[in-house]
Amino acid sequence: MANNSKNICLCIGNFNIKLWSKSDVNIGIDFGYSPFIISEIESKDFTEIEIIPSISDSFKNKESLVFETNDETKKLWHVCSTNDGYKIIVYSPTRPNEIQQIAIINTQYKVWTIYTEQMSNNTVMPLSYPMGPLIMYYLTTSENAIMIHSSGIVDGGKGRLFSGFSGVGKSTMAGIWQQNGNTTINDDRLLLTINDDKVIMHNTPMFYEDEPKSNQLNAIYLLKQTKEHTIRRLNDAEAISRLLAFCIQHGYDKTFLEHHLNTVFDIYNRIPIYELGFKLDADVIDFIRSND
Amino acid sequence: MTLLEIYQKKSQFATRKVGKELVLVPLKNNIADMSEMFTMNEVASFIWESIDGRNTENVILTSVIEAFEIDLETAAADYDSFLESLSKMMA
Numbered sequence: 001m002a003n004n005s006k007n008i009c010l011c012i013g014n015f016n017i018k019l020w021s022k023s024d025v026n027i028g029i030d031f032g033y034s035p036f037i038i039s040e041i042e043s044k045d046f047t048e049i050e051i052i053p054s055i056s057d058s059f060k061n062k063e064s065l066v067f068e069t070n071d072e073t074k075k076l077w078h079v080c081s082t083n084d085g086y087k088i089i090v091y092s093p094t095r096p097n098e099i100q101q102i103a104i105i106n107t108q109y110k111v112w113t114i115y116t117e118q119m120s121n122n123t124v125m126p127l128s129y130p131m132g133p134l135i136m137y138y139l140t141t142s143e144n145a146i147m148i149h150s151s152g153i154v155d156g157g158k159g160r161l162f163s164g165f166s167g168v169g170k171s172t173m174a175g176i177w178q179q180n181g182n183t184t185i186n187d188d189r190l191l192l193t194i195n196d197d198k199v200i201m202h203n204t205p206m207f208y209e210d211e212p213k214s215n216q217l218n219a220i221y222l223l224k225q226t227k228e229h230t231i232r233r234l235n236d237a238e239a240i241s242r243l244l245a246f247c248i249q250h251g252y253d254k255t256f257l258e259h260h261l262n263t264v265f266d267i268y269n270r271i272p273i274y275e276l277g278f279k280l281d282a283d284v285i286d287f288i289r290s291n292d
Numbered sequence: 293m294t295l296l297e298i299y300q301k302k303s304q305f306a307t308r309k310v311g312k313e314l315v316l317v318p319l320k321n322n323i324a325d326m327s328e329m330f331t332m333n334e335v336a337s338f339i340w341e342s343i344d345g346r347n348t349e350n351v352i353l354t355s356v357i358e359a360f361e362i363d364l365e366t367a368a369a370d371y372d373s374f375l376e377s378l379s380k381m382m383a
Contacts, residue, residue, distance in 0.1 A: 067323070237313035237331035244317070245326050257306035257317055257324045265308055 011038045013191040013202035013214065015139050016046035019126060025053040026123040032205035033127060036212055047110050047139060051126045053118040059087070059102045067252030077130065079252050090131050101131050109138045129207070136191065136204055137250050144194040146263045147248040152185035152201045152217070153177040159201055159215040160288070161190065162276075163246040164223035169280065173223065176282055185213045189248065192217065192267065199270050219272050221288070222246070226277030229287040239273040240264050293379040295352075299345040301382055313337055318381065330381055335360060336374045 008027050010017040018041055019027050029037075066086075067079040074096035080087040085106040092100040101116040112135070114126040127135070140146055150163035151174035162173045174187040186203040193200050199217040203210060222234070222242055234242060244264045251257055267273075274291075278284045306317045306324070314337035316330040332340060338359060342352045349371070356367040 236311040237315045240308060240310050241315045241317075241329050241331050244315070245329065249324055249326075251324065254303075254306050254319055257319065258308075260324075261306055261308040261315065261317070265310060268310070 009038050009041050010036045011041070011212070012036050012136065012204055013200075014143070014145070014193045014195075015136070016041045016043055017049060017135070017139075018046055019049045019051060021051040021053065021124070023051075023053050024122070025051070025118050026121075027051055028119075028123040028125045029127055030125070030129075030132075030205070030207070031209045032207055033132070035209060036205055047112065047135075049112040049114055049126065049135075051124055052113060052115045053124045055099060055102055055115045055117055059104075059115055060089070060099060069250070077134065088131075088134060090134065093129060100128060101126060103131065103135075105138070109142050127205075132205060134250060137248060140191065141251070141256055141259050144263055144266060146192050146260060146267075147204070148190055148192060148243075149188070149246050149248060150190050151187040152190045152203075152215070154183040154185065154215045155285075155289070156182075157215075158219070158292075159185070159217040161192075161201060161217055161220045162223055163220065163243070165246075168223045169225060169278070170223065172280060173278070173284070176280075177285060180282060180285055183213070183215075185215060186210070192263075194263070194266050194270070197270060199267050217271055219274065219292075220267070221274050221276040224275065224277050225279065227279060228277070229279065229284055230275075230277035231287070231291050232275045234273045234275055239268050242275070243268070243273055293375065293382060295343055295347070295349065296345065298375075298378060298382070299343050302340075302343065307340075309337070314340060316340075316381075328381055330377070332374075335370045336377075339371060339374050340378075 008019040008029060010033060021027060064081040065078060066081050069076040075091040077091060078089045088103040089099055090101045092098045101114050104113045116124050116126050118124045137147055148163060150161050151170040152159060152161045153174055162170050164170060171187040174184045178184045185201055191202040191204050200214055201217045202214045244260060247260055304319050308315045312334040314332040318325045318328045338356060339352055342355055353367050353371055357364060
Protein backbone atom coordinates (compact mmCIF):
# COMPACT_ATOMS: atom_id res chain seq x y z
CA MET A 1 0.00 0.00 0.00
CA ALA A 2 1.50 3.29 -1.08
CA ASN A 3 -0.79 6.12 -0.17
CA ASN A 4 -3.33 6.95 2.52
CA SER A 5 -5.57 9.95 2.29
CA LYS A 6 -9.12 11.17 2.85
CA ASN A 7 -9.39 12.20 -0.79
CA ILE A 8 -7.39 11.01 -3.77
CA CYS A 9 -7.42 12.43 -7.32
CA LEU A 10 -6.06 10.33 -10.16
CA CYS A 11 -5.39 11.09 -13.80
CA ILE A 12 -5.12 7.96 -15.97
CA GLY A 13 -4.88 8.73 -19.67
CA ASN A 14 -7.66 11.24 -20.30
CA PHE A 15 -9.65 10.04 -17.31
CA ASN A 16 -9.83 12.07 -14.11
CA ILE A 17 -11.05 10.15 -11.08
CA LYS A 18 -11.81 11.50 -7.62
CA LEU A 19 -12.04 9.10 -4.67
CA TRP A 20 -13.56 10.49 -1.51
CA SER A 21 -15.34 9.42 1.65
CA LYS A 22 -17.59 11.16 4.14
CA SER A 23 -16.38 8.87 6.89
CA ASP A 24 -13.18 9.19 8.89
CA VAL A 25 -11.53 6.33 7.06
CA ASN A 26 -8.25 6.60 5.11
CA ILE A 27 -8.40 5.74 1.42
CA GLY A 28 -5.47 3.55 0.46
CA ILE A 29 -4.27 2.66 -3.01
CA ASP A 30 -1.74 0.16 -4.31
CA PHE A 31 1.78 1.14 -5.43
CA GLY A 32 0.87 1.09 -9.08
CA TYR A 33 -1.60 3.96 -8.64
CA SER A 34 0.73 6.32 -6.76
CA PRO A 35 2.39 7.90 -9.84
CA PHE A 36 -1.07 8.69 -11.23
CA ILE A 37 -2.07 10.86 -8.25
CA ILE A 38 -2.67 14.52 -9.02
CA SER A 39 -3.17 17.29 -6.44
CA GLU A 40 -6.54 18.38 -7.80
CA ILE A 41 -8.74 17.93 -10.83
CA GLU A 42 -9.07 21.13 -12.82
CA SER A 43 -11.39 19.72 -15.48
CA LYS A 44 -15.14 19.67 -14.91
CA ASP A 45 -15.17 16.25 -16.54
CA PHE A 46 -14.31 13.66 -13.94
CA THR A 47 -15.56 10.47 -12.43
CA GLU A 48 -16.56 10.63 -8.81
CA ILE A 49 -16.17 7.59 -6.58
CA GLU A 50 -17.55 7.77 -3.06
CA ILE A 51 -16.11 5.20 -0.70
CA ILE A 52 -18.28 3.64 2.03
CA PRO A 53 -16.22 1.65 4.53
CA SER A 54 -18.60 -1.29 4.97
CA ILE A 55 -20.57 -3.74 2.90
CA SER A 56 -24.18 -3.98 3.97
CA ASP A 57 -25.81 -7.39 3.57
CA SER A 58 -28.64 -5.69 1.71
CA PHE A 59 -26.27 -5.02 -1.20
CA LYS A 60 -25.15 -8.61 -1.50
CA ASN A 61 -28.27 -9.93 -3.23
CA LYS A 62 -28.07 -10.67 -6.95
CA GLU A 63 -31.71 -10.40 -7.92
CA SER A 64 -31.07 -8.97 -11.38
CA LEU A 65 -27.87 -10.71 -12.37
CA VAL A 66 -26.92 -9.77 -15.93
CA PHE A 67 -23.36 -11.03 -16.16
CA GLU A 68 -21.00 -13.19 -14.15
CA THR A 69 -17.34 -14.07 -14.51
CA ASN A 70 -16.00 -17.04 -12.64
CA ASP A 71 -13.03 -19.33 -13.04
CA GLU A 72 -12.91 -23.04 -12.26
CA THR A 73 -12.58 -22.61 -8.53
CA LYS A 74 -14.00 -19.25 -7.58
CA LYS A 75 -16.21 -16.32 -8.41
CA LEU A 76 -14.49 -13.28 -9.94
CA TRP A 77 -17.15 -10.59 -10.40
CA HIS A 78 -20.87 -10.36 -11.03
CA VAL A 79 -22.87 -7.52 -12.57
CA CYS A 80 -26.50 -6.86 -11.58
CA SER A 81 -28.88 -4.24 -12.94
CA THR A 82 -30.47 -1.80 -10.50
CA ASN A 83 -33.28 0.73 -10.89
CA ASP A 84 -30.96 3.46 -12.17
CA GLY A 85 -27.72 1.74 -13.10
CA TYR A 86 -25.63 -1.27 -12.23
CA LYS A 87 -24.09 -3.06 -9.30
CA ILE A 88 -20.74 -4.84 -9.61
CA ILE A 89 -19.93 -7.41 -6.94
CA VAL A 90 -16.21 -8.11 -6.90
CA TYR A 91 -14.84 -11.16 -5.12
CA SER A 92 -11.44 -11.47 -3.46
CA PRO A 93 -8.79 -13.07 -5.70
CA THR A 94 -7.10 -14.58 -2.65
CA ARG A 95 -10.08 -15.49 -0.41
CA PRO A 96 -12.36 -17.51 -2.68
CA ASN A 97 -15.98 -16.34 -2.91
CA GLU A 98 -15.53 -13.60 -0.29
CA ILE A 99 -16.92 -10.26 -1.44
CA GLN A 100 -14.13 -7.68 -1.65
CA GLN A 101 -16.04 -4.65 -2.93
CA ILE A 102 -19.47 -3.75 -4.23
CA ALA A 103 -19.77 -0.87 -6.67
CA ILE A 104 -23.01 0.94 -7.43
CA ILE A 105 -22.79 2.88 -10.69
CA ASN A 106 -25.07 5.16 -12.64
CA THR A 107 -25.78 4.30 -16.26
CA GLN A 108 -23.20 6.79 -17.58
CA TYR A 109 -20.46 5.25 -15.38
CA LYS A 110 -19.64 8.72 -14.05
CA VAL A 111 -20.83 8.37 -10.47
CA TRP A 112 -19.73 5.40 -8.46
CA THR A 113 -20.16 4.32 -4.86
CA ILE A 114 -17.81 1.60 -3.70
CA TYR A 115 -18.61 -0.35 -0.56
CA THR A 116 -15.63 -2.13 0.94
CA GLU A 117 -14.69 -3.41 4.37
CA GLN A 118 -12.04 -1.42 6.21
CA MET A 119 -8.77 -2.93 7.28
CA SER A 120 -7.52 -2.95 10.88
CA ASN A 121 -5.62 0.32 10.39
CA ASN A 122 -8.76 2.33 9.57
CA THR A 123 -7.96 2.12 5.86
CA VAL A 124 -9.96 0.95 2.86
CA MET A 125 -8.55 -0.23 -0.47
CA PRO A 126 -11.34 0.51 -2.96
CA LEU A 127 -9.28 -0.09 -6.10
CA SER A 128 -7.81 -3.46 -5.10
CA TYR A 129 -7.60 -5.79 -8.08
CA PRO A 130 -9.72 -6.44 -10.03
CA MET A 131 -11.88 -3.40 -9.16
CA GLY A 132 -9.35 -0.85 -10.46
CA PRO A 133 -9.03 -2.36 -13.96
CA LEU A 134 -12.82 -2.90 -14.09
CA ILE A 135 -13.40 0.79 -13.37
CA MET A 136 -10.98 1.73 -16.16
CA TYR A 137 -12.72 -0.64 -18.57
CA TYR A 138 -16.21 0.72 -17.87
CA LEU A 139 -14.98 4.33 -18.08
CA THR A 140 -13.69 3.68 -21.60
CA THR A 141 -17.12 2.47 -22.69
CA SER A 142 -18.59 5.95 -22.34
CA GLU A 143 -15.78 7.64 -24.31
CA ASN A 144 -13.99 7.13 -27.60
CA ALA A 145 -11.47 4.88 -25.91
CA ILE A 146 -10.56 1.23 -25.53
CA MET A 147 -8.27 -1.02 -23.51
CA ILE A 148 -6.16 -3.52 -25.40
CA HIS A 149 -3.82 -6.42 -24.58
CA SER A 150 -0.65 -5.08 -26.13
CA SER A 151 2.77 -3.57 -25.69
CA GLY A 152 3.60 -0.08 -26.85
CA ILE A 153 6.90 1.63 -27.53
CA VAL A 154 8.08 5.04 -28.71
CA ASP A 155 10.61 4.97 -31.51
CA GLY A 156 12.00 8.47 -32.02
CA GLY A 157 8.60 9.99 -31.38
CA LYS A 158 6.72 7.34 -33.35
CA GLY A 159 4.32 5.25 -31.30
CA ARG A 160 4.16 1.59 -32.23
CA LEU A 161 1.74 -0.91 -30.66
CA PHE A 162 2.21 -4.69 -30.76
CA SER A 163 -0.72 -6.98 -30.05
CA GLY A 164 -1.50 -10.64 -30.50
CA PHE A 165 -2.41 -13.81 -28.72
CA SER A 166 -0.92 -14.64 -25.34
CA GLY A 167 2.67 -15.84 -25.69
CA VAL A 168 3.23 -14.48 -29.19
CA GLY A 169 5.90 -12.05 -28.01
CA LYS A 170 4.30 -8.71 -27.13
CA SER A 171 6.52 -8.17 -24.08
CA THR A 172 9.54 -9.60 -25.88
CA MET A 173 9.01 -7.16 -28.72
CA ALA A 174 8.84 -4.25 -26.27
CA GLY A 175 12.02 -5.54 -24.64
CA ILE A 176 13.86 -5.63 -27.99
CA TRP A 177 12.96 -1.99 -28.66
CA GLN A 178 13.82 -0.93 -25.12
CA GLN A 179 17.23 -2.61 -25.30
CA ASN A 180 17.83 -0.50 -28.37
CA GLY A 181 17.22 2.77 -26.57
CA ASN A 182 13.49 3.22 -27.11
CA THR A 183 10.85 3.92 -24.47
CA THR A 184 8.29 1.34 -23.44
CA ILE A 185 4.84 2.76 -22.62
CA ASN A 186 3.75 -0.60 -21.24
CA ASP A 187 4.41 -4.22 -22.17
CA ASP A 188 1.08 -5.77 -21.21
CA ARG A 189 -1.94 -3.54 -21.70
CA LEU A 190 -2.62 -0.08 -23.04
CA LEU A 191 -5.40 2.44 -22.94
CA LEU A 192 -6.09 3.99 -26.37
CA THR A 193 -7.95 7.28 -26.63
CA ILE A 194 -8.94 9.16 -29.76
CA ASN A 195 -8.38 12.90 -29.72
CA ASP A 196 -9.53 14.49 -32.99
CA ASP A 197 -7.36 12.94 -35.71
CA LYS A 198 -4.89 11.32 -33.33
CA VAL A 199 -4.84 8.05 -31.43
CA ILE A 200 -3.00 8.31 -28.12
CA MET A 201 -1.68 5.32 -26.18
CA HIS A 202 -1.38 5.52 -22.40
CA ASN A 203 -0.17 3.19 -19.70
CA THR A 204 -2.50 2.44 -16.79
CA PRO A 205 -1.70 1.49 -13.19
CA MET A 206 -0.13 -1.94 -12.88
CA PHE A 207 0.88 -4.05 -9.88
CA TYR A 208 4.26 -2.31 -10.01
CA GLU A 209 5.09 1.39 -9.95
CA ASP A 210 5.62 3.17 -13.25
CA GLU A 211 5.24 6.81 -14.17
CA PRO A 212 2.28 7.85 -16.36
CA LYS A 213 3.28 7.71 -20.01
CA SER A 214 1.42 8.70 -23.16
CA ASN A 215 2.39 9.05 -26.79
CA GLN A 216 0.69 9.44 -30.11
CA LEU A 217 0.22 6.07 -31.77
CA ASN A 218 1.34 5.82 -35.39
CA ALA A 219 1.04 2.13 -36.26
CA ILE A 220 -0.43 -1.11 -34.93
CA TYR A 221 1.21 -4.48 -35.54
CA LEU A 222 -0.63 -7.75 -34.94
CA LEU A 223 2.07 -10.28 -34.23
CA LYS A 224 2.74 -13.81 -35.36
CA GLN A 225 6.03 -15.64 -35.11
CA THR A 226 7.57 -16.66 -38.43
CA LYS A 227 10.96 -17.82 -39.74
CA GLU A 228 11.48 -14.60 -41.68
CA HIS A 229 10.13 -11.11 -41.07
CA THR A 230 6.99 -10.36 -43.08
CA ILE A 231 4.58 -7.47 -43.05
CA ARG A 232 1.15 -7.02 -44.60
CA ARG A 233 -1.18 -4.08 -44.23
CA LEU A 234 -4.68 -5.15 -43.20
CA ASN A 235 -7.72 -3.53 -44.69
CA ASP A 236 -11.40 -3.09 -43.97
CA ALA A 237 -13.22 -5.91 -42.21
CA GLU A 238 -10.09 -8.00 -41.71
CA ALA A 239 -8.29 -5.14 -39.94
CA ILE A 240 -11.26 -4.32 -37.71
CA SER A 241 -12.08 -7.90 -36.76
CA ARG A 242 -8.49 -8.88 -36.03
CA LEU A 243 -7.78 -5.83 -33.89
CA LEU A 244 -11.07 -6.19 -32.04
CA ALA A 245 -10.12 -9.70 -30.96
CA PHE A 246 -7.33 -8.32 -28.75
CA CYS A 247 -9.34 -5.56 -27.09
CA ILE A 248 -10.25 -6.07 -23.43
CA GLN A 249 -13.94 -6.85 -23.13
CA HIS A 250 -16.00 -7.09 -19.97
CA GLY A 251 -19.24 -5.99 -21.57
CA TYR A 252 -22.53 -7.61 -20.78
CA ASP A 253 -24.77 -6.45 -23.60
CA LYS A 254 -24.70 -5.47 -27.25
CA THR A 255 -24.04 -1.78 -26.61
CA PHE A 256 -20.56 -2.54 -25.27
CA LEU A 257 -19.66 -4.54 -28.35
CA GLU A 258 -21.02 -1.82 -30.63
CA HIS A 259 -18.89 0.73 -28.76
CA HIS A 260 -15.78 -1.42 -29.23
CA LEU A 261 -16.53 -1.95 -32.92
CA ASN A 262 -17.01 1.79 -33.47
CA THR A 263 -13.86 2.70 -31.54
CA VAL A 264 -11.74 0.16 -33.42
CA PHE A 265 -13.22 1.52 -36.66
CA ASP A 266 -12.19 5.05 -35.64
CA ILE A 267 -8.67 3.82 -34.86
CA TYR A 268 -8.49 2.02 -38.22
CA ASN A 269 -9.45 5.27 -39.97
CA ARG A 270 -6.53 7.09 -38.34
CA ILE A 271 -3.57 4.73 -38.32
CA PRO A 272 -2.39 1.69 -40.30
CA ILE A 273 -2.86 -1.82 -38.93
CA TYR A 274 -0.35 -4.45 -40.04
CA GLU A 275 0.08 -8.18 -39.62
CA LEU A 276 3.73 -8.59 -38.63
CA GLY A 277 5.42 -11.97 -38.94
CA PHE A 278 8.66 -11.82 -37.00
CA LYS A 279 11.48 -13.87 -35.56
CA LEU A 280 12.91 -12.98 -32.18
CA ASP A 281 15.82 -10.91 -33.37
CA ALA A 282 16.80 -7.28 -32.93
CA ASP A 283 16.89 -6.77 -36.70
CA VAL A 284 13.08 -6.67 -36.56
CA ILE A 285 13.53 -3.01 -35.63
CA ASP A 286 15.21 -2.19 -38.93
CA PHE A 287 12.65 -4.30 -40.76
CA ILE A 288 9.75 -2.38 -39.24
CA ARG A 289 11.38 1.01 -39.81
CA SER A 290 12.10 0.12 -43.43
CA ASN A 291 8.38 -0.43 -43.97
CA ASP A 292 7.29 2.96 -42.61
CA MET B 293 -32.15 -22.03 -42.18
CA THR B 294 -34.95 -19.80 -43.53
CA LEU B 295 -34.71 -16.09 -44.21
CA LEU B 296 -37.19 -15.44 -41.40
CA GLU B 297 -35.04 -17.42 -38.96
CA ILE B 298 -31.98 -15.42 -40.00
CA TYR B 299 -33.90 -12.17 -39.62
CA GLN B 300 -35.05 -13.15 -36.13
CA LYS B 301 -31.44 -13.86 -35.12
CA LYS B 302 -29.97 -10.67 -36.56
CA SER B 303 -30.40 -8.87 -33.25
CA GLN B 304 -27.97 -11.35 -31.71
CA PHE B 305 -25.13 -9.81 -33.69
CA ALA B 306 -23.23 -6.57 -33.39
CA THR B 307 -22.30 -5.31 -36.83
CA ARG B 308 -20.10 -2.63 -38.33
CA LYS B 309 -19.91 -1.66 -41.97
CA VAL B 310 -16.30 -1.14 -43.04
CA GLY B 311 -16.08 0.17 -46.57
CA LYS B 312 -18.24 -2.26 -48.51
CA GLU B 313 -17.60 -5.11 -46.12
CA LEU B 314 -19.26 -6.04 -42.86
CA VAL B 315 -17.93 -7.28 -39.53
CA LEU B 316 -20.33 -9.44 -37.52
CA VAL B 317 -19.75 -10.45 -33.93
CA PRO B 318 -22.23 -12.89 -32.42
CA LEU B 319 -23.47 -12.45 -28.88
CA LYS B 320 -23.98 -15.54 -26.78
CA ASN B 321 -25.81 -14.90 -23.51
CA ASN B 322 -25.18 -11.18 -24.14
CA ILE B 323 -21.40 -11.69 -24.31
CA ALA B 324 -19.33 -11.24 -27.45
CA ASP B 325 -18.12 -14.52 -28.89
CA MET B 326 -14.88 -13.39 -30.52
CA SER B 327 -14.06 -16.93 -31.64
CA GLU B 328 -17.06 -16.83 -34.00
CA MET B 329 -16.41 -13.38 -35.40
CA PHE B 330 -17.29 -13.21 -39.06
CA THR B 331 -16.47 -10.88 -41.92
CA MET B 332 -18.60 -10.52 -45.04
CA ASN B 333 -17.55 -9.38 -48.46
CA GLU B 334 -19.52 -6.83 -50.44
CA VAL B 335 -22.06 -9.27 -51.86
CA ALA B 336 -22.63 -11.10 -48.58
CA SER B 337 -22.95 -7.78 -46.80
CA PHE B 338 -25.57 -6.70 -49.32
CA ILE B 339 -27.54 -9.93 -48.82
CA TRP B 340 -27.33 -9.56 -45.02
CA GLU B 341 -28.76 -6.06 -45.19
CA SER B 342 -31.50 -7.21 -47.56
CA ILE B 343 -32.80 -9.72 -45.04
CA ASP B 344 -35.46 -7.60 -43.40
CA GLY B 345 -38.17 -10.13 -42.60
CA ARG B 346 -40.11 -9.27 -45.76
CA ASN B 347 -37.83 -9.74 -48.77
CA THR B 348 -38.07 -13.17 -50.37
CA GLU B 349 -35.18 -15.15 -51.82
CA ASN B 350 -36.25 -14.12 -55.32
CA VAL B 351 -36.36 -10.43 -54.41
CA ILE B 352 -32.91 -10.62 -52.83
CA LEU B 353 -31.42 -12.52 -55.77
CA THR B 354 -32.86 -10.00 -58.24
CA SER B 355 -31.40 -7.15 -56.17
CA VAL B 356 -27.98 -8.84 -56.11
CA ILE B 357 -28.05 -9.32 -59.90
CA GLU B 358 -28.91 -5.65 -60.43
CA ALA B 359 -26.54 -4.23 -57.85
CA PHE B 360 -23.48 -6.20 -58.89
CA GLU B 361 -24.30 -6.73 -62.58
CA ILE B 362 -23.82 -10.47 -62.37
CA ASP B 363 -25.81 -13.35 -63.86
CA LEU B 364 -28.34 -15.46 -61.99
CA GLU B 365 -26.00 -18.43 -61.69
CA THR B 366 -23.27 -16.37 -60.00
CA ALA B 367 -25.76 -14.60 -57.75
CA ALA B 368 -27.32 -17.90 -56.70
CA ALA B 369 -23.90 -19.36 -55.92
CA ASP B 370 -23.01 -16.33 -53.79
CA TYR B 371 -26.39 -16.54 -52.07
CA ASP B 372 -26.02 -20.26 -51.29
CA SER B 373 -22.47 -19.74 -50.05
CA PHE B 374 -23.66 -16.92 -47.81
CA LEU B 375 -26.49 -19.00 -46.34
CA GLU B 376 -24.20 -21.95 -45.74
CA SER B 377 -21.65 -19.82 -43.86
CA LEU B 378 -24.32 -18.08 -41.86
CA SER B 379 -26.10 -21.31 -40.95
CA LYS B 380 -22.85 -22.72 -39.60
CA MET B 381 -22.27 -19.61 -37.51
CA MET B 382 -25.83 -19.50 -36.21
CA ALA B 383 -25.99 -23.21 -35.45
